[in-house]
Amino acid sequence: xxxxxxxxxxxxxxxxxxxxxxxxxxxxxxxxxxxxxxxxxxxxxxxxxxxxxxxxxxxxxxxxxxxxxxxxxxxxxxxxxxxxxxxxxxxxxxxxxxxxxxxxxxxxxxxxxxxxxxxxxxxxxxxxxxxxxxxxxxxxxxxxxxxxxxxxxxxxxxxxxxxxxxxxxxxxxxxxxxxxxxxxxxxxxxxxxxxxxxxxxxxxxxxxxxxxxxxxxxxxxxxxxxxxxxxxxxxxxxxxxxxxxxxxxxxxxxxxxxxxxxxxxxxxxxxxxxxxxxxxxxxxxxxxx
Amino acid sequence: xxxxxxxxxxxxxxxxxxxxxxxxxxxxxxxxxxxxxxxxxxxxxxxxxxxxxxxxxxxxxxxxxxxxxxxxxxxxxxxxxxxxxxxxxxxxxxxxxxxxxxxxxxxxxxxxxxxxxxxxxxxxxxxxxxxxxxxxxxxxxxxxxxxxxxxxxxxxxxxxxxxxxxxxxxxxxxxxxxxxxxxxxxxxxxxxxxxxxxxxxxxxxxxxxxxxxxxxxxxxxxxxxxxxxxxxxxxxxxxxxxxxxxxxxxxxxxxxxxxxxxxxxxxxxxxxxxxxxxxxxxxxxxxxxxxxxxxxxxxxxxxxxxxxxxxxxxxxx
Ligand SMILES: [Zn+2]
Numbered sequence: 391x392x393x394x395x396x397x398x399x400x401x402x403x404x405x406x407x408x409x410x411x412x413x414x415x416x417x418x419x420x421x422x423x424x425x426x427x428x429x430x431x432x433x434x435x436x437x438x439x440x441x442x443x444x445x446x447x448x449x450x451x452x453x454x455x456x457x458x459x460x461x462x463x464x465x466x467x468x469x470x471x472x473x474x475x476x477x478x479x480x481x482x483x484x485x486x487x488x489x490x491x492x493x494x495x496x497x498x499x500x501x502x503x504x505x506x507x508x509x510x511x512x513x514x515x516x517x518x519x520x521x522x523x524x525x526x527x528x529x530x531x532x533x534x535x536x537x538x539x540x541x542x543x544x545x546x547x548x549x550x551x552x553x554x555x556x557x558x559x560x561x562x563x564x565x566x567x568x569x570x571x572x573x574x575x576x577x578x579x580x581x582x583x584x585x586x587x588x589x590x591x592x593x594x595x596x597x598x599x600x601x602x603x604x605x606x607x608x609x610x611x612x613x614x615x616x617x618x619x620x621x622x623x624x625x626x627x628x629x630x631x632x633x634x635x636x637x638x639x640x641x642x643x644x645x646x647x648x649x650x651x652x653x654x655x656x657x658x659x660x661x662x663x664x665x666x667x668x669x670x671x672x673x674x675x676x677x678x679x
Numbered sequence: 680x681x682x683x684x685x686x687x688x689x690x691x692x693x694x695x696x697x698x699x700x701x702x703x704x705x706x707x708x709x710x711x712x713x714x715x716x717x718x719x720x721x722x723x724x725x726x727x728x729x730x731x732x733x734x735x736x737x738x739x740x741x742x743x744x745x746x747x748x749x750x751x752x753x754x755x756x757x758x759x760x761x762x763x764x765x766x767x768x769x770x771x772x773x774x775x776x777x778x779x780x781x782x783x784x785x786x787x788x789x790x791x792x793x794x795x796x797x798x799x800x801x802x803x804x805x806x807x808x809x810x811x812x813x814x815x816x817x818x819x820x821x822x823x824x825x826x827x828x829x830x831x832x833x834x835x836x837x838x839x840x841x842x843x844x845x846x847x848x849x850x851x852x853x854x855x856x857x858x859x860x861x862x863x864x865x866x867x868x869x870x871x872x873x874x875x876x877x878x879x880x881x882x883x884x885x886x887x888x889x890x891x892x893x894x895x896x897x898x899x900x901x902x903x904x905x906x907x908x909x910x911x912x913x914x915x916x917x918x919x920x921x922x923x924x925x926x927x928x929x930x931x932x933x934x935x936x937x938x939x940x941x942x943x944x945x946x947x948x949x950x951x952x953x954x955x956x957x958x959x960x961x962x963x964x965x966x967x968x969x970x971x972x973x974x975x976x977x978x979x980x981x982x983x984x985x986x987x988x989x990x991x992x993x994x995x996x
Contacts, residue, residue, distance in 0.1 A: 466995070468995055468996040469993050469994065469995050469996075470993070470994045470995075470996070471992075471993065471994070472992060472993065472994045474934075474990075474992040475923065475924070475925050477923055478923065479910040479911065479916075479919070479920075479923065480910060480911060528990050528991060528992045528993050529993050531990065531991075532991055532993050535987070557878075557879075557900050557901075559900060559901055559906060559909065559910075559924075561900075561990075561992075562899060562900050562923075562924045562925050562926065563898055563899060563900055563924070563925065563926065563930070563931060563934065563936055563990075564934060564936075564990040564992055565900050565990070566878060566879070566882055566899075566900040566990075567936055567989040567990035568989075568990060569854075569855075569858055569879060569882060570858050570882060570886055570986060570989055571986055571987065571989040571990065571991075573855060573858035573859040573862075574858070574859070574862045574886075574983065574986035574987070575986075575987070576859050577859045577860065577862050577863055578983065596879075597878075597879055597900075599851035599855070600839075600850070600851040600854040600855050600858075600879045600883075601854075601855050601858055602855070603851070603855070604849075604851050604852040604855040604856070605855050605856070605859050618846050618851065619839065619841070619845070619846060619850040619851035619854070619879075620839075620841030620842075620845075620846065620850070624841045625841045625842060625843065625846070627706050628705060628706050628707055628840075628841050628842060629705055629706075629842055629843065630704060630705050630706060631843075633843065634843070637843070637846070638846060646847050646848075646849070647849075648849050648852060
């Protein structure tokens with residue numbers, strides 16, 4: 391009865407057809423269906439210039455847009471999954487990993503960078519949706535936990551940009567344990583009193599939402615992002631009803647008190663810099679009273 | 680196994696429930712029908728102790744006669760005093776909890792509760808909590824920490840409920856909050872997975888110092904049926920899915936996700952609930968004694984070490 395039950399292909403990388411679309415000079419907006427110049431779109435932080443639909447960003451592009459001059463030091467880039475369950479269904483997990491590594495040029499579904507925002511240091515993690523749906527296995531769990539450990543050690547603020555379908559089924563119970571490991575690390579991070587901001591982007595569901603994505607000092611989201619615990623199809627099949635319009639969108643979550651703010655991508659960096667500063671991200675640490 | 684006459688009665692009861700559930704709306708009821716049908720098949724196949732592959736364990740973990748949380752509470756504790764509600768929204772029937780005495784000492788016990796007959800099943804929402812259930816669980820744990828009572832959790836759920844209200848009230852936030860805040864509680868915590876450990880819905884009350892698991896309980900990121908439907912696009916590969924998900928107590932001990940397996944009678948917990956509870960009592964007594972013998976700071980240090988090491992199976996280059 392997990393969150394991605396009965397979902398059709400939530401963990402696959404983009405279809406060949408979609409990849410072909412993005413490889414051309416033109417791209418069709420998923421929302422307004424207009425045909426857009428890829429160049430225009432890229433210059434607009436991958437937001438539709440006509441309807442402001444927020445396209446998914448690669449983890450590389452995300453970190454580049456957050457850090458000053460797009461520069462950062464990547465941590466634990468070489469970490470990969472040893473396939474702990476030796477998981478084979480119709481395909482082997484090993485083959486799925488290899489395919490995802492070729493498509494993304496990354497070893498797994500999160501990229502961790504340390505760099506500067508408006509001249510001040512922070513660590514940011516960006517999830518990579520093209521890597522098996524941004525799913526969380528041991529590598530994602532360990533990389534984010536190490537990022538938190540580094541933030542504790544160096545008293546740095548943390549930003550995590552989620553884009554993930556949840557726990558990675560092919561690592562079974564190991565993937566479930568990552569929720570617990572990361573959340574417990576965030577509990578330890580509370581003690582140094584440096585801020586953590588969770589940024590939820592389209593989509594953020596399942597075990598990702600049920601752990602670090604909902605545990606920010608601030609929880610913010612990009613407009614229109616799908617955010618939830620169970621996937622919409624799972625809920626629809628459980629209750630046998632049509633879901634209300636706009637259910638599980640960022641706007642729905644804001645209305646239900648689950649988000650601090652919805653922040654358009656164009657304003658994201660400024661928003662992070664400003665609010666991190668409000669929370670004393672770069673103040674000299676004082677002994678606790 | 681139960682005697683043939685008892686078995687016939689159980690099958691009749693299950694068939695009655697199947698008929699009742701067919702009148703219910705929604706696929707939760709539909710799935711319960713499928714589950715009950717599988718149990719009928721299991722009983723008629725007379726699965727025995729020798730034949731315990733992963734799928735058999737799944738069926739044993741869901742066995743309709745298997746003791747549920749309140750049954751164990753009755754057998755393990757005295758003076759159980761149930762406490763209700765999350766002080767925010769409501770009282771979730773899928774989570775029960777309250778004060779109790781274990782060998783005379785006061786403790787807090789919290790667990791998932793499934794229903795035995797159709798009416799109870801609906802009241803308990805098939806053991807699938809809504810956010811208020813997880814918030815109630817944490818409220819009671821916090822109460823325990825304030826008054827220095829050890830916490831014992833009894834875990835048995837197909838998963839957290841996927842519904843509109845659950846999403847509106849923050850199912851993900853409720854689970855995440857527990858995962859972050861439970862580790863801070865300064866009293867011993869011993870979770871016991873005794874039936875179904877259904878993903879995040881189980882994990883949200885399974886964080887502790889020492890995690891115990893019954894021999895035929897299962898603990899998984901996803902139900903085998905759902906895994907089968909995602910990977911094979913049908914439910915026919917649920918037995919393969921159960922095998923590859925590595926969800927048995929032995930698998931979990933191997934991964935150091937649980938700390939100890941509590942033995943069951945050869946035919947399963949339902950065959951002799953008292954004997955099962957006795958084995959649970961022995962393990963629990965030992966764990967609590969060990970945890971109470973060390974200082975609180977040391978216990979928290981070890982707890983954090985345990986949590987930090989969870990599922991760290993990675994290659995580095
Ligand atoms: Zn558009």
